């Protein structure tokens with residue numbers, strides 16, 4: 425294992441120092457909404473996701489410009505379309521935004537109701553949808569730097585990995601969650617489990633989750649178990665003849681126990697878990713009906729959120 429530099433973390437402002445994972449590959453785990461990264465190349469800077477809160481996005485830009493003064497921003501890759509990853513795009517202009525084709529959609533901003541100073545900042549936000557899209561894979565070659573985009577879905581229909589094969593670093597978006605409940609309201613759990621399997625076979629040294637600090641490939645197991653457990657329990661309830669609402673209220677307590685939840689976030693997390701259960705119920709219902717040879721047409725009931 426290569427040695428990881430420890431982050432120097434500062435102050436009460438919600439801003440923090442960048443952390444260098446490999447020469448020229450940086451992340452910052454201090455911001456709300458996502459863990460953004462950037463990759464220095466011989467031609468300029470490739471960014472991965474953008475902080476949600478304007479002051480933090482500006483801080484991130486300043487840190488990048490400090491590290492590489494005057495170097496152009498070549499591309500900003502959004503690992504999914506959720507606002508935690510994409511709403512800060514405007515602070516890196518002029519840059520071309522690259523994301524999966526499905527990410528080209530509106531982003532919600534009705535948030536931070538209890539933090540008016542942050543909400544006020546969002547009044548001036550301009551949504552920058554992707555300039556460039558891809559559907560399965562794309563490879564960026566800048567000088568000696570090779571950056572591979574790999575569509576995996578799972579968390580959302582747009583979720584994509586940013587893989588640096590030479591450095592063994594993979595930005596995994598919201599496929600991997602560590603010590604917290606994965607946000608599943610727009611998920612496809614079979615696709616998600618395949619994405620986790622893919623990550624295990626990738627031979628990466630570092631995974632950079634969409635939220636929180638860097639981990640190793642072993643971190644894929646717990647989130648996979650969580651998803652498998654939820655699928656299994658929902659199937660039990662479905663086969664016992666429970667309807668969707670009975671399943672949601674019957675299982676939310678069991679799911680809550682998987683990860684610690686701070687008291688002030690309990691209501692929010694509970695409602696997120698229920699959205700996930702809602703989604704999984706429909707998947708299991710479809711699987712069970714199809715296994716029984718019945719044709720089902722279930723409407724998509726996407727729910728929008730920001731994780």
Ligand SMILES: [Zn+2]
Pocket residue numbers: 504506579580598634730731
């Ligand atoms: Zn997300």
